[in-house]
């Protein structure tokens with residue numbers, strides 16, 4: 098599913114074609130029409146939406162259309178790349194609820210790519226955090242948010258704490274500074290070392306492997322057993 102539903106639809110003449118083009122090849126017109134009606138109903142769009150053009154839909158409706166397109170091939174897994182990032186909060190909630198319902202009804206799995214930790218915590222069963230193309234921490238969602246272990250995870254979660262004294266205190270110690278290095282000219286050692294407040298010489302020389310630290314929980318950090326995480330629960334409650 099595209100992160101930009103509008104862009105995904107703008108070159109297509111009508112919505113009926115936008116969705117049907119994926120299934121017309123394998124079905125008769127009557128079967129395809131029935132499939133379209135079923136798909137539109139399942140994503141919460143009225144049947145007459147098929148005759149409209151992309152510009153006649155709202156952002157939330159476009160995202161529903163992209164979900165319908167993704168469902169045409171009856172997939173087992175859908176990659177949702179920033180699927181709700183461009184939507185306002187109310188529409189985000191509707192689309193997330195739709196994804197949850199479709200998952201339950203159709204037995205789907207999602208690879209949900211997002212920078213919004215609140216959405217990740219709400220929707221996902223497991224989390225994998227990437228930095229510069231490398232997984233630096235992965236864990237079941239509850240374990241990840243109750244006890245994150247990687248300094249990059251700490252900075253991400255600290256950045257999501259509402260502005261105020263608690264966030265200021267976290268910021269001074271855990272928020273990263275500077276820019277990431279170029280992905281085509283990666284430094285030796287840990288890719289996060291240039292921005293990590295806990296980096297030591299070893300970090301700049303050796304790339305840390307992803308190693309288990311608990312049930313289903315793995316971290317790529319040389320100092321995972323030494324450094325202490327921030328008290329994020331207290332900060333979020335402040």
Ligand code: SF4
Pocket residue numbers: 247248249287288289290291293294295296297300305317318319320321
């Ligand atoms: S290996 Fe070193 S630089 Fe990398 S995250 Fe751990 S402490 Fe920071």
